[in-house]
Amino acid sequence: xxxxxxxxxxxxxxxxxxxxxxxxxxxxxxxxxxxxxxxxxxxxxxxxxxxxxxxxxxxxxxxxxxxxxxxxxxxxxxxxxxxxxxxxxxxxxxxxxxxxxxxxxxxxxxxxxxxxxxxxxxxxxxxxxxxxxxxxxxxxxxxxxxxxxxxxxxxxxxxxxxxxxxxxxxxxxxxxxxxxxxxxxxxxxxxxxxxxxxxxxxxxxxxxxxxxxxxxxxxxxxxxxxxxxxxxxxxxxxxxxxxxxxxxxxxxxxxxxxxxxxxxxxxxxxxxxxxxxxxxxxxxxxxxxxxxxxxxxxxxxxxxxxxxx
Amino acid sequence: xxxxxxxxxxxxxxxxxxxxxxxxxxxxxxxxxxxxxxxxxxxxxxxxxxxxxxxxxxxxxxxxxxxxxxxxxxxxxxxxxxxxxxxxxxxxxxxxxxxxxxxxxxxxxxxxxxxxxxxxxxxxxxxxxxxxxxxxxxxxxxxxxxxxxxxxxxxxxxxxxxxxxxxxxxxxxxxxxxxxxxxxxxxxxxxxxxxxxxxxxxxxxxxxxxxxxxxxxxxxxxxxxxxxxxxxxxxxxxxxxxxxxxxxxx
Ligand SMILES: Cc1cc2nc3c(=O)[nH]c(=O)nc-3n(C[C@H](O)[C@H](O)[C@H](O)COP(=O)(O)OP(=O)(O)OC[C@H]3O[C@@H](n4cnc5c(N)ncnc54)[C@H](O)[C@@H]3O)c2cc1C
Ligand SMILES: Nc1ncnc2c1ncn2[C@@H]1O[C@H](COP(=O)(O)O)[C@@H](O)[C@H]1O
Numbered sequence: 001x002x003x004x005x006x007x008x009x010x011x012x013x014x015x016x017x018x019x020x021x022x023x024x025x026x027x028x029x030x031x032x033x034x035x036x037x038x039x040x041x042x043x044x045x046x047x048x049x050x051x052x053x054x055x056x057x058x059x060x061x062x063x064x065x066x067x068x069x070x071x072x073x074x075x076x077x078x079x080x081x082x083x084x085x086x087x088x089x090x091x092x093x094x095x096x097x098x099x100x101x102x103x104x105x106x107x108x109x110x111x112x113x114x115x116x117x118x119x120x121x122x123x124x125x126x127x128x129x130x131x132x133x134x135x136x137x138x139x140x141x142x143x144x145x146x147x148x149x150x151x152x153x154x155x156x157x158x159x160x161x162x163x164x165x166x167x168x169x170x171x172x173x174x175x176x177x178x179x180x181x182x183x184x185x186x187x188x189x190x191x192x193x194x195x196x197x198x199x200x201x202x203x204x205x206x207x208x209x210x211x212x213x214x215x216x217x218x219x220x221x222x223x224x225x226x227x228x229x230x231x232x233x234x235x236x237x238x239x240x241x242x243x244x245x246x247x248x249x250x251x252x253x254x255x256x257x258x259x260x261x262x263x264x265x266x267x268x269x270x271x272x273x274x275x276x277x278x279x280x281x282x283x284x285x286x287x288x289x290x291x292x293x294x295x296x297x298x299x300x301x302x303x304x305x306x307x308x309x
Numbered sequence: 310x311x312x313x314x315x316x317x318x319x320x321x322x323x324x325x326x327x328x329x330x331x332x333x334x335x336x337x338x339x340x341x342x343x344x345x346x347x348x349x350x351x352x353x354x355x356x357x358x359x360x361x362x363x364x365x366x367x368x369x370x371x372x373x374x375x376x377x378x379x380x381x382x383x384x385x386x387x388x389x390x391x392x393x394x395x396x397x398x399x400x401x402x403x404x405x406x407x408x409x410x411x412x413x414x415x416x417x418x419x420x421x422x423x424x425x426x427x428x429x430x431x432x433x434x435x436x437x438x439x440x441x442x443x444x445x446x447x448x449x450x451x452x453x454x455x456x457x458x459x460x461x462x463x464x465x466x467x468x469x470x471x472x473x474x475x476x477x478x479x480x481x482x483x484x485x486x487x488x489x490x491x492x493x494x495x496x497x498x499x500x501x502x503x504x505x506x507x508x509x510x511x512x513x514x515x516x517x518x519x520x521x522x523x524x525x526x527x528x529x530x531x532x533x534x535x536x537x538x539x540x541x542x543x544x545x546x547x548x549x550x551x552x553x554x555x556x557x558x559x
Contacts, residue, residue, distance in 0.1 A: 066474075068476070069439065069442075069449055069451075070442075070448055070449065073443065091470050092451075092452060092467075092468070092469040092470045093469070093470070095435050095439075095451070096439065096449070096451045096452075097439075098436075098439075099404070099435070099436035099437075099438075099439035099440045099443070100439045100440070100442060100443040100449065101443075102405065102436070102440065102443075103405060103408060103439070103440035103441075103443035103444050104443050106405075107405070107524065108403050108404070108405045108523075108524035108525050109404070109405075109434070109436050109440075110525065111433065111434050111435060111436065112433065121528065125433065125533070126335070126431065126432055126433055126530070127320070127326040127335055127430070127431055127433070128326075128430065128433065129533060130325065130326040130328075130335075130532075130533070131326055131328045131334075131335050131530050131531070131532065131533070132530070132531050132532070132533050133527050133529070133530045134527070134528040134529045134530075134531075135525045135526065135527055135528065136525065136526045136528055137524060137525050137526075138524055138525075138526070139524050173479070174446075174447065174448035174478065174479050175448040175449070175450075175476050175477065175478045175479065176476065176477045177474070177475075177476055178464065178475040178476055178477045179474070179475045180469075180471075180472065180473065180474040180475065181472045181473045181474075182471040182472045182473075182474075183471065183472045191470075194557075195557050219558075220552075220557055220558065228488065231489070232488065232489060237472060237473075238454065238468045238472070238473070238487075238489060239468070239469070239470055239471060239472050244430065244433070245427070245428065245430075245487075245488060247470070252555070252557070253552075253555055253557050263325060264322070270533075270536060274555055275536075275539075276548070276551075276552075282541075287538060287541070288536075288538050289536045289538070290538065290539055291536075291539035291540070292539055292540060292541075292542060292548065292551050293539065293540070293541040293542070294541065294542050294543075294544075294545070294547075294548050295541060301545055304545045305545050305548060305549065308545060308546070308549050309549060309552070309558050309559075
């Protein structure tokens with residue numbers, strides 16, 4: 001089978017989410033990549049070095065700069081004449097584009113796969129990960145999004161892919177990019193971090209969140225996450241949200257501070273290797289999944305912990 | 310401008326899903342069913358557009374069991390939708406087939422905007438809106454946290470992995486809702502009573518001539534591996550020792 005992988009990037013470098021997707025694609029067959037963007041030749045060169053990669057299709061055009069689904073999907077449909085499957089990381093970019101491609105190809109997308117059982121059979125979470133379905137497709141072409149935490153990352157070196165330019169289908173004239181507010185952070189990215197400290201509603205306000213959670217994260221070199229309640233209340237930006245409808249993470253250590261453990265939150269972090277919970281309610285559901293729990297007031301515990309580390 | 314809002318009837322988000330012992334799916338017998346939470350947000354947004362005078366009519370549509378007429382479609386009308394379309398079926402319909410049916414509905418109704426949820430919390434597919442946009446050849450603004458109509462277009466602020474992104478879309482357009490777009494109102498009892506007189510058009514899949522045969526076959530559904538509850542430590546000092554043991558603290 002010939003697979004195509006959507007390379008997630010910012011026109012400068014390959015994003016980590018691509019690497020797990022390459023691993024999933026390799027289980028299906030030959031791996032080709034698509035780098036679509038503007039002024040992104042360096043990304044293609046970097047992508048060609050990913051272990052196991054064959055061809056890298058480079059579509060470099062102004063209309064592709066911001067990965068607008070309306071402009072990218074027709075390009076992918078053309079490339080699918082010569083490929084059997086297209087795989088996207090299950091990022092917001094992947095989730096935005098993949099179904100548009102699937103509908104144009106008249107195939108049913110398989111979202112968020114956890115494993116490749118065979119060339120037509122996959123497992124995927126449903127009901128916020130409270131059930132795992134094994135699904136078999138009868139479609140001729142496969143359109144798949146891949147859950148990053150479920151596959152190892154392909155090595156970023158050792159590959160010797162060849163870069164081949166392809167032309168895009170131009171601007172569909174349906175949408176334009178108007179701007180972005182992307183937070184710059186010196187912390188590790190949530191989905192790539194080894195340690196995550198997450199805060200919940202219990203933090204009460206933005207000042208507390210920053211004053212309590214961040215120093216602990218700094219001590220541990222950790223990324224910072226949050227529950228939906230903390231995001232909705234404006235303590236932190238939306239991209240901090242961990243859960244069914246936010247980011248899916250699986251770090252070595254996940255520290256949940258003042259988070260109750262609703263199923264929608266657990267859906268995003270319960271595959272973490274070690275879960276530590278700090279909560280004043282000893283019956284909080286988070287303790288049912290925590291490896292290590294400490295019952296008490298976070299306003300006392302966390303500063304003391306930060307101090308002692 | 311008319312706004313079309315597709316809504317799905319799903320297991321209530323407060324209910325813990327139970328996997329059936331025979332591995333065929335999740336048990337939906339005698340459990341609370343509700344409108345997909347993202348679809349409530351979609352209705353709220355549509356109703357607010359109407360209240361602001363930007364929309365003239367809000368039409369909701371569901372593909373699902375006939376009972377939806379008296380629960381989710383009633384809630385939808387009580388929240389402010391003007392009328393409803395029920396496309397009745399006892400079978401599960403996949404996002405691709407849902408999108409094809411919605412395409413037909415959109416062609417009939419000619420809405421300026423279709424607002425869907427970003428994902429149904431049962432299948433967690435996150436596909437239908439994007440697929441509908443593809444089939445209609447329309448623009449798409451997914452995971453919206455802000456929707457501003459103006460001139461010939463709509464400006465949509467999207468929740469993306471790195472933060473927020475804004476796109477300008479040509480109308481007609483597809484929007485899918487994220488959690489922070491708005492806080493949906495409750496369907497109050499008086500409004501539920503009044504909603505009963507708002508019309509529901511009853512259709513079947515056959516009325517649309519769409520092949521909805523599933524492309525995916527579910528071979529089995531199992532519970533995920535369970536985590537064992539661990540230990541509780543009694544003090545911060547003990548926790549520090551544990552963190553050292555894990556190699557994340559020195
Ligand atoms: C469609 C939908 C999607 C959703 N998606 C997500 C998602 O992706 N991610 C997500 O997180 N949620 C999601 N939710 C929301 C979820 O259901 C919960 O409401 C949310 O996770 C609760 O956040 P929380 O644990 O911070 O708040 P709460 O449930 O209010 O918990 C606060 C906790 O802090 C503890 N506490 C309070 N004070 C202290 C103190 N001083 N010291 C120590 N502990 C203290 C309390 O005992 C309590 O356990 C979703 C909901 C819906 C309907
Ligand atoms: N059976 C259905 N009837 C009406 N709308 C639906 C149906 N299934 C999905 N949708 C819409 O599509 C959105 C995304 O669903 P999904 O792609 O299944 O995650 C939902 O939030 C609804 O707005």
